[in-house]
Amino acid sequence: MTWTLDSSIKAILFDKDGTLIDFDRTWSVINRKAAAIAAAGDGLLCDVLLNACGMDPLTGKTRADSMFASANADEIARHMVDHGSPVAPDALARLLDQAFVDGADAAVPICDLNLVMGRLTGSGLPLGIASSDGEASIRRTVEVLGLTRHVSFIAGYDSGHGPKPEPGMIHAFAAHLGLSASQIAMVGDNRHDLAMARAAGAGAAIGVLSGTGTHQSLTELADICIASVADLPDLLAAR
Structure with a gap:
């Protein structure tokens, strides 16, 4: 059976490096x-x-x-x-x-992030970023890449929500939006991201193969693995 994203998902939380940013x-x-x-x-x-x-x-x-x-x-x-x-x-x-x-x-973006994020926010999905990087670095990256209008929440390891793979960043994003963790999809390129999703009770854990993670390293924790965030809008459209 082909996995599909549940319609209860109301927001997306992204990892940054390897997910939005070309890691190497x-x-x-x-x-x-x-x-x-x-x-x-x-x-x-x-x-x-x-x-x-x-x-x-x-x-x-x-x-x-x-x-x-x-x-x-x-x-x-x-x-x-x-x-x-x-x-x-x-x-x-x-x-x-x-x-x-x-x-x-x-910072080098994985793809045309303005296009991808614009399609996601245009369909009514708020977006956030949760990274093991510091908050100042995340905010600078968002500014440099011109993504500020798309991103309504930013959390780094030093933002007070705890580090990955603890669940705090997802819980904070959910609280920021007035949602439950089960309505959040977490998207990331390594096991820390997906383990955080599982610990938080997120509604979906989506692995991307654009960063340091591999299909082998991610499949145990991911609901689905996709090539990159460029595939997300079509995945969502299939709901």
Whole structure:
């Protein structure tokens, strides 16, 4: 039987990186900068930290469910310190957050997001973004890509709702709209996104294969996997 999105879904919450933003084209440069900051000028250590956090220093590709793929700045900083960074964890987390904000200026969208989001909001679906990135970086990305008019809710790991895969971001989005979590569809490219959907009791967990996740890594938790968010309007139209 072909899975279809239930008509009770009234809003969509997106992950950002790998879902709306091309992960490797955007984050390979940012993550190299992050590792260089953490390595404090030690080139060999920089490569060690990149590998430890999930990015191949040669190809720039990031592994599914690795630190770079799904963790927040605090978690990445602690992981880097555990793997040799001489920078204090709290100070490193602040430096990483700033690097991530700066990197938002070069964000590469997965597709024509204005077209996709316009079709979704035009059909009456409010949209939000929930990311393991910091809120300032998310807001900067939304501004740079000209998506502000489409996005009514933004939550980062530091917004006070708890980090992924805890359910708080979905619950906050539902409360913001006056809906229940069961009326929210969560769309993401890694297991943290879909595990958050399950923990929150979201009405749908939709995996996208445009980021670091794979069909194999996502199918256990996803109701359906689609190529990218570009496929969402047609999926919704089939309801």
